[in-house]
Each structure stands twice: as C-alpha cells, then as structure tokens.
Amino acid sequence: MLRIANLVKSYGKADPVLKGLDLEVPGESMVSIIGASGAGKSTLIRCINRLVEPTSGTIELNGVKLTELKGKALRLARRRIGMVFQSFNLVDRLTVMENVQSGRLGYIPTWRAALRRYPKQDIRRAFELMERVGIAHYANKRADALSGGERQRVGVVRALMQEPEILLADEPTASLDPKTSEQIMALLRSLSRELHLPVLINIHNVAEAKAYTDRIVGMRYGRIIFDDVPAKLDDEAMERIYSGIPAEDRRADAPIPAEASAIPAERQVEAQPS
C-alpha cells in the first residue's frame, strides 16, 4: 500500500508544482496518472523514490515512511521501488545482462558488482525474467544495439530484478511506436497481475490508460482533480483535466499567458516600413 498525504513540492519561491496531494494505491492495482504537460505527474512519481526531494508531506510504502529516510536507509528503501523511464535510461555501453543486474546493485556488495560476479540466484532470476519478456537471447548484446521496445523490456526487467513492492513508470511508452507501446502496456499489466505488484504509471496516451489500467488519476496544476475507474472518465472529466483553465489557476500557473503570444505580432508591426 502506497500512501501519499499532503505532498507539496515547490522549486524556490515559485508557485508549488505539487499542492498538497493525497493519493493511496492499494496492493496489486494498476493506476495511471494523466494530465497535461506541467501538471506535476513526473514530479509526483519522482518524489516517491526521492529522485526529487519533496518540500513537505509524507509518503509511506507498506509502513515505511519514505519521506523521513536519509543516506543508507534511503538506498535500502529504494531497492523496493522499481522504476521504468521514458527514455529507458539503460547504460548504453554495457550488455543487457549488466543492465539487468544493475537492478541488484542495492543488494550485492560493490566488489561483486565491479567484477561482475553476480550471485547464482540473481543470474537465474535474470534469465527467467528476460525469458518471460522475450529478450533472453540478447543477454550478451550491448544495450544500444536493441530496438526501442526491446530496450524498454530491459528497463522493465531491471526494475523487476529489484523485487520491488511497487513499480513506478514515468511515461514508459512515450518514446515508442503505437504498436510497441501497446505491447509494453500489456506486458506491464500482466506482470502486475502475475507478481501481485502495484504499478503507478504516468501516461499521455489516454486511450492506453483506459484500456490497460484499473484506475485513472487526473492531475491539473499540481492537484488531483479526478480519481476513478476508467469508465467514469467522460468528456466532461477530460475537459476538466486538459482544457478550460479556471481563472484562478491561470493566474498562478498558466505556462504561456495570452500576452506572450502577442509579442511576435508586435515585432512584425515594428518591422513593417511605415
């Protein structure tokens, strides 16, 4: 169970990116977070494993208060949080096996990692998982030799090697073509079921969110404004999430105010000979 309470993240004096978020993800559910760019989806996900440092509020995973951890305790807690990235973030010059085993770095001693003397059970688990997602034959290939879909599979296996209690996915399909993207979503869903793993996915593609996840959370300007089953995400809800900016929000957050678009026009007028 992931429990987020009153989460705030602000950068400097600017308006907060997250404004007191509350969210609970119970075990085994696949939850997607949708919202326009800049809504704070990525910041929310990154606060959970503290790649981004929250300003205030608490995040708790199965009883462990993630927001209070420091140093080694934080590293140990991160082992239990798998993450899949939009741009895969594989180490290009290492082999697929080394990339997969990097998911175990929090568990094995540094000398083992440095010499690539991985424990037997880790190697077996790696082959099992790679077999499961169909990339076992690439074990000795360099990561940059794989296609986008294959690379994201490596990313998923790396995250699963951590034996995570939750899987975070930050736009996992945004760099993939539509077909591959559906395959990855289907893979995430079936893995979630098989491993009884809660999955939290940031996603731009609303159709995929509806098709593959159990619950949709809609964000707008650092707040959750929709949280329900996919069937309830109707046109009215979409409208609230993606457009029709209320005046109050616009003042604080609107990324491109109306005046900004007027500037080029002014320049044009100046350039005109009178």
Added chain:
Amino acid sequence: MKSPLPETWSKPPAIANPVLRYGLILAVAVYAVWAIGTLPFDWARISDGVGRAGRIFSGAFPPSFERPGLMLEGFLESLQIAIIATAAGVLLSVPIALMSARNLAPMPVYILGRGIIICARSFHPVIVAIIFVKAVGFGPLAGMLTLMVYSIGFVAKMLAERIEEIDWGQVEAVRAAGASYLSTLIYAVFPQIMPRQIGLSIYQLDSNLRASAVVGIVGAGGIGATLANAFKRYDYDFALAIIMVIVGAILISEAVSGMIRKRIW
C-alpha cells in the same frame, strides 16, 4: 501599401557599433606597428647569426649514426619515462576528474579538484621540469614527475568535462535501484566515459613521448639529455641524427595512436 522586398543583403557585422568596430581595427594596427618598431632588433647580430646557423647546419650534415648505443639508451629511457608517467598520471587523473565534475562533486570538493587541475596546468612542462630537477636532481625521476603533473593537468581536465556531459538518466536509473555511490560510478558513470578515457590516455602517451624529449634538455633525463649533450660538445651531426630519430618516433606514435583511437569507438 507594402514596399517591394529588398534585393540586396549583406551579413550583419560581428560588432554592431561602427565606432567600436573601426576603432578596434585601428588599435590593432597601431599596436602592431609600435610593437615591431620598439623591439630591439640588432641587424648586425642577426646577419652574424645567419652565418653561425649556416656553420651549425653544415656541421650537421651528414647526420651521424655512429653511436647507436648512446642514442638507443636515451630513446629507451624517454620511452620508459613517458609510459610510467602516463600510467601514473592517468590513474591519478580519474579521481581528480571525479572531484572536478560539477554534477558529481559537492562544491568544496569541486573547488579542490579544479584547484589541483589549475596548478598542474599553469606552468609549461619545461618550467615544472626545472623545479623537479632542482628538487630531486638530474635524471629520469625528475622527468617522470614532470610528465605526471603535465598528464594530470590535461587528462583530468578533459575527463572532468566529459563527466559533466554524461547522460544523467543512466545515473538516475542506477541510483533509483538503490545503488551506492561507488556502484553508481562503476555502472553508470565509467561506462559512459570509458571511450574518452582510453582516447585521452593514448593521446597523452603520445604527447608525453614528445614532451619527454623537451624536458630532457633541462636535465630531466631521456633522449633530450642526450641531445643537449651533443649540442654542448658541438656534435651537430650526432644531434641531427637524434632529432631525426625523435621525429620518426613521434610520427610512428601518432599514427599508431590515431589508429587505436579510431577503433575503440
């Protein structure tokens, strides 16, 4: 009404202000004339010197390869100095480069690392060699220490710059898995900088071989010392032979290092 579109166009000048632009050009010209005019050229001595240069060159022909033993000894010593200095210098450069990369090091460490690099770079190897010759005496040890400092200055700086431009996503991914600092370096940083590291090491070996001949002249051992001695004894023909060997060795090492660097990418 719209005016017709222009038919002529010229590139906007680099310095927009015309006063500043022409002023600068004028200032450079005036300084050049003044600088040449005030330097103490003694034409009588120059014409004397041309004669002396002629004697040196005529004395140097034909080059004498009569003492191959002495030459080989000097050359091998230079090679030894260059290889050991490169190995030690490159090894020391790695931690210094990590200290000097803004994205990995906290501010005080960063300042310390950059400080070491700046110290290592501020003096030409010949000056460093003179200091080391005073400190540890004539011979190859002074040469080795000099080239180590020289290697650190160059390799650590270039490597630090490479570290600063690594793909941070890979570091983030490994850290998100709970990896320690050292494991993160080994898995996410080193693989990304490895090609540059190898390229720099080979380049530095090449460069140290060249520099070892120069620092030898001020007493830091190697073929440079042999060359300096030949000059002192007016053995211009032997000196020319040594110079030809140095040039040959550098040509070969450049070709080899170029080939290796092309392969490792």
